[in-house]
């Protein structure tokens with residue numbers, strides 16, 4: 001990772017990176033053992049409890065290696081072993097150790113929902129993603145998300161009462177007073193829904209709801225590219241564009257929870273009408289809809305994922321459109337940098353995976369438009385949690401809700 005405004009091109013396979021991977025010194029025996037351990041842990045995380053034979057089949061490691069790795073992980077308390085019957089024969093099922101406290105994180109996108117269960121922000125036990133139809137309504141999204149939580153809990157060998165708290169992100173401003181989606185136009189099918197109450201009704205655990213950009217900032221702050229940062233921002237570049245602001249080492253939500261709506265910052269007051277009702281918002285230039293419209297004549301209908309893939313492969317039209325998007329992003333970022341003077345800006349979300357195609361023009365526009373003394377000390381970094389930042393942030397939020405609930409119980413018991 002480079003410092004200053006330099007910005008490396010991230011690996012497109014970053015979509016698949018494990019959240020809590022660690023990197024041992026390459027080449028050594030220890031690093032091989034570490035790599036094998038991670039392979040086994042990742043297989044258990046993705047596929048749930050398995051026998052050692054199944055782990056060997058799934059990871060491609062030899063049965064002897066799997067046996068050694070499982071013994072190490074068991075003595076470190078990282079896995080749990082339970083007797084079971086497989087194909088009529090006695091077998092030992094290996095699963096990730098969770099104790100009896102699970103946290104769930106749910107991140108809704110405009111077109112998908114991603115769910116994880118974990119014992120902590122760095123310890124994801126299982127995760128899954130499911131596409132959602134465009135303009136789905138809240139009931140449909142919540143129904144699918146909660147079904148994924150049930151599936152993951154079952155796969156981990158736990159039961160629903162083990163889920164102690166849930167963090168939920170939605171890609172729209174959330175009113176911190178009412179807990180409802182705070183814009184009728186940004187996420188229409190979710191208007192007036194009390195998301196926390198609905199999900200609590202399905203899962204039976206306390207729920208915290210926030211905007212996904214704020215959760216991305218929270219995830220990066222706790223275990224990613226914003227660790228130790230006092231004043232910074234996480235920019236989520238996806239179907240829409242949002243920012244999670246960090247001030248004084250904490251996520252700043254504003255007086256009613258809608259701070260950081262950088263996607264609806266006016267770039268051109270005579271520009272196209274935005275879904276929020278305003279004209280010329282940043283999102284009307286760099287949101288998925290705008291990118292796809294710009295390419296419709298030459299490329300037909302492309303999804304955001306298509307555009308990113310083709311740009312990485314070198315398609316000139318897609319690269320040109322993303323280059324222009326980077327320039328507009330730089331202008332908006334200059335406004336943010338002039339207002340907040342952050343130490344670090346982290347770029348996350350799917351679109352950030354194209355790297356230089358966006359970040360080089362972004363940097364030029366930023367340097368041209370922002371106050372030089374504000375950019376002199378500014379570091380722009382790629383997200384470390386990639387597209388998982390919001391899910392990890394949702395787990396952090398769930399952990400806080402759980403801690404608060406535990407604190408309450410302690411208080412009640414100490415006064416009784």
Ligand SMILES: [Zn+2]
Nearest residue numbers: 264274276281
């Ligand atoms: Zn707008």
